[in-house]
Each structure stands twice: as structure tokens, then as C-alpha cells.
Amino acid sequence: MSTLRVAVEPVPDEHLVGAVAETGGSVVPLDQARVLVWVGGPDGFPDLPDTVEWVALSTAGIEGFVDAGVLDDTRIWTNASGFYAAGVAEHALAMLLGGTRQIVRSAKTRWAKDLVDPAVRTLRGSTVAIIGAGGIGRELTPLLKACGATVLAVNRSGRPVDGADITMAADRTDEALAASDHIVLAAPDTPETRHMIDDRTLAMLKPHSWIVNVARGPLIDEAALYRALTSGVIGGAALDVTDPEPPAVDHPLFDLDNVVITPHVANPAGRLTAEMAPHLAENLRRFTAGEELLALVRAGQGY
Template sequence: MPAADASPSRYDVRPPDNAPAVAQHRDPLSGHATAPPRPITPGPIAVLPEAHALFVTAVQRAGGEVAPLSADTRGLLWLSAGRADELDQILTDYPSIEWVQLPWAGVDAFRDVLRAHADGPVFTSAKGAYAEPVAEHALALAHATLREFAPKARAARWAQQRTGRSLYGLAVTIVGAGGIAAELLRLLAPWRCEVTVVRRSADPLPGATRTVPVAELDAVLPTTDVLILAAASTEGTRHLMDARRLALLPHNAVLVNIARGPLVDTDALTEALASGNLLGAGLDVTDPEPLPDDHPLFAEPRCLITSHSADTAEMTAPLLAGRVDENVRGFLAGTGLVGIVDPRAGY
């Protein structure tokens, strides 16, 4: 079992000792299982690279059998957001595996694995499960950047004039229409914002003022006060916000990224902030990640960076355990799975 003996990675899912037994947040996709694209044979489940008790218990509570990798293995709970090469080798060596549960909402770290095994096991992720804590963080960053918390805190002295914008009644654009966007719509309701959701299609997202396809993003940006990026990281969304699109935003607009760093051209954003073409940026994710310690964004007064902490281990561990519990039940009973990934689309 190569993965079980490998040294741990900083991307491994490690629930803290004080992780609550009951989730503080709810999983909005719970109870919304869908049929897998092909039949799955139930059987023993391996928990790797490290079999943490919280997740082993979740499998067993749902009636699953946790067992070492073998020719009988039918399910795999992969508890690392990295180590993709090890996962690829396991799936090659154990073609009996028919279902793989990945740990995070975003699966971009496994892009090559998904493509290589697109016709193999059914993959599920935690997409949607972490919507509440991440949406909460996005809203906090929106408030902080609009109110100019970063430059005021860095000044470390009494400001000569009062500055900042209120969120009430502003035009908010959310790129992405998944669980985070849905939760943001609920959270933004008290601020009476006009919210535009940008997604692959124009199918309306309940709660949005309007929903437009990504082809209309350029038309939306000039009237956007708050731009929140909540889309998957794919080849098609890489540098979605490049220098040209950043220039379409009003100078008093703010950008919030709680999705993935590559959605934004980091050099272009650095220049836009330095030249005063944006009021501010709140970044929980960056490209590269982590940013080098001497990167100019750390010194940029208009930029607030929170080091990928929108969902901490204390928040996500019980949510992932709940998703595992639900999917093991569906895996064993053949009633469907939550968070099925399209391996070719990458989300």
C-alpha cells in the first residue's frame, strides 16, 4: 500500500483534536444525491493516505467496512488534497475500485488523475459541503475591502478623513453558481444588493436579481461594485480576470476571490491595485499559493490576504465526515451519491 506508508503532506486532511463531533455548519447538498453515471458494486472501503478516526468512524457508522487495499476494495476515501501521483498509481494498481471520495470541493489538484481514469471509478468531492463557511468569509472580505480595513490598519495612526463604502444597495456580481453562490445570495439579502450571477448558462439561480452566461461577463463588469469569484478552477477559467477585464471594473470596485488563485492574473491585479484602478482586493487564495514572502501584494495597502483560511479544519472536518457518511450509505444501497464530479470537465 504505497500511500499508507508515504510521508504526510501539508495538503493531507488532518482533523484537529478539538474538531467538533457535530458540524457547526450545514451541508446544503445533503439529501440531494444523484444517480452515478454507471453502476457501482458495493464492497470494502480503504481510507488513505492516513486513516483518521473521524472518517473511519463516519464510514463505519454508515455501515461500511474499512479494510486495507486489496483486490476486493470497491471504495476509496482519499484524505489528501495533494499526492495525486500516489492516487493515480493506486487506481492503476487496483482497478476494482469503483468509487473515490475526494476531500475538497475543488478538484483541480487531481485534474490529470481524473482525466486518466475518466472511464474508471465514479469520483465524488466535497463540493457544496463547505458553502457556509466560505460564503461567510467572502462576505467578510467584501465588507473589509469596501470599508478599507487593510489600508486603515496598516496606517497605524488616526486617519485624516473618513473613507469607505457601504455594502447596502450595491451591485454585486458573483462568478459561479454553486453552493457558495447560493449561500451568498442568502447572506446578502439584508443588504438589499442587486446581485448578478455569472455562470455557464443563463438558467436563473434562485435569489439572484439576474443570471447571465459567462459570455456576458464583460458587459456586467463596468457596473459592478463588488466582484466575488466563486467558480471552479479549470483551463477555461484560468486568468478569467486578466488585465483587460480588471480594467473594465469601476475604480471604486472591490474584488474578492475565495475560489482558486488562478482565476485571477496575479501580475495584472498587482498593477491594478498599485495604480489605484481598484478600491481593494480581498484574497483568500492566490496564484502561486502560497505567495512568496516578498511578493508586492503583501505590502499593497489596498490588498487583504487571508492565506486560504475561509474554511479551517475545525469547520471542514465534521462537514466532510457528514458527506462521507451520506455517500457511504448511497454507495452501499445504490441510492445515489452527493457531489459527483465530471472528470472531463474538472468539477
């Protein structure tokens, strides 16, 4: 069996080079490669020699590559769809616990026991809705269950999410919000989801409810959120995304003790290749074995 020749560009990232080595391949210059692993955006994407049969992109979104016209239909293309879900789910759990256990408020105050003690809530026995339960929801569900929470998954189709106590289709979102102690937003940004969290839906939540957003900023009407946070309508908000990004440095949400904004790091750039490496290794194994690859970019999926 010949060794699989793989180019890792534009830089020979150690984690991805490790994945190639681990699966018995060898890292070669692009003009000798059957596979290109591309760790970057569309800028600087190379002209592909005919030898390249498969291009493995490192991002989940591929809009930029589509717009730049680099995708073709003569090769196999994969993206990183789903590869970062486990990390994002861990971030969502950290945000939720950081809120409910008052880590956030404690970080912004000094031994404010009279404020903090009565506000502490436990995930054990609480109900958490995951709005937009796809890959991230599948990873988050067992974490929440391990903490003793009841999980309500909401997704477009209503197709049951493994491990969730209940899965509801998106047309029952209001019902899920009303039944939950806390909510995690993991939905895509579409015309239907834009400002889905507004004055009306915030009023369905509870005075102790925390909202976690690891999806896209436009899902939340931030002015409505600010009103709910400052009037006791909900307990707090933990946001990894804002609208727009970055937020203004004097954004009023920064001033609130019941808000934390992490700077879009649920899938941190610094960990990207470490997270991708085991998935790339699996795909290299599949490619060599002639099996279908993970995260195939299918014709019609944006191009």
C-alpha cells in the same frame, strides 16, 4: 442487512471515521472493504482489491489522479466537487466585508481614522457581481442577500442562480462589472477567463470597488491590478489565490494597505475532512440505499 465495510486511508481521520460510524458502517482494512475513502493525493494511492466497488476521493480536482492513471471504469468514483463550496463562500464574504468595512486597512495601520472612516462602505444597498456563479455562487448568494446586497450572478449558461437578483450569461460580463459595486471571482481557470481582470475591465469598476478572488490566480492580470489599486481606479483587492503561488515575499501587492492576500485557505487543509464528513455520510447512505451518489466522476470528465 449487512454492515457496510469502509476503508479510510491512508490515515483513519476522525471526522470521516465518524461519518462511517454515524451511518452504521464499520471501518475495516482495505483488503476487506467495499468502499475506499481516500484522503490524499495520487501519490501512494494503493492497488485496489476487487472487493472495492466505490472510491471516494477527498479533493474537488482530480487531474492528478487522472494523470497518475489510477481511475478505472470498473468502479464508481466520486470526488468532493461542491463539498467545500459553503466554506469558500463564507471566506469570500469575510474577504469582501474585510475590504468594504476597512478591516484590512485598519489591520495595516494604527487608528488611521482620517483614512478609514470615509472609506467604510456597507454591503446593505450595494450590488455585488459573482463572476462564475456555480456551487460557490449558490452558497454565497444567500449570505450576500442576508446582508442586504443586490446579487448579479454571471455564469457560462446564464441559467438562473437561486436567490440571485439577476443572472447573466458570461457574454454579458462587462455589463455586470459596470453595474456592480464589488465583484467576487469564482470562475474556473480557462483560456477564456485568463486575465479577465485587466486594465480594460478594471476601468469599468468604481473607486470604492473591492475585488475578491477565491478562484484561481490567473484570472487577474496582477500588474494591471497593482496599477488600479495605486491610482484610485478601484478600492481594494482581497485575494486567496495568486499567480504564481506562493507569491514572492516581496510582491508589491503585500505593501498596499488596500490589499489582503490570504494563503489559499478558503478551503483550508486543516478543515477538509470536517467539511467532507457530512457529505460522505450522505453518500454512504445513498450507496447503501442504491441511490445515485453525489459528486460522481463521470467517464469523459478528464479520463
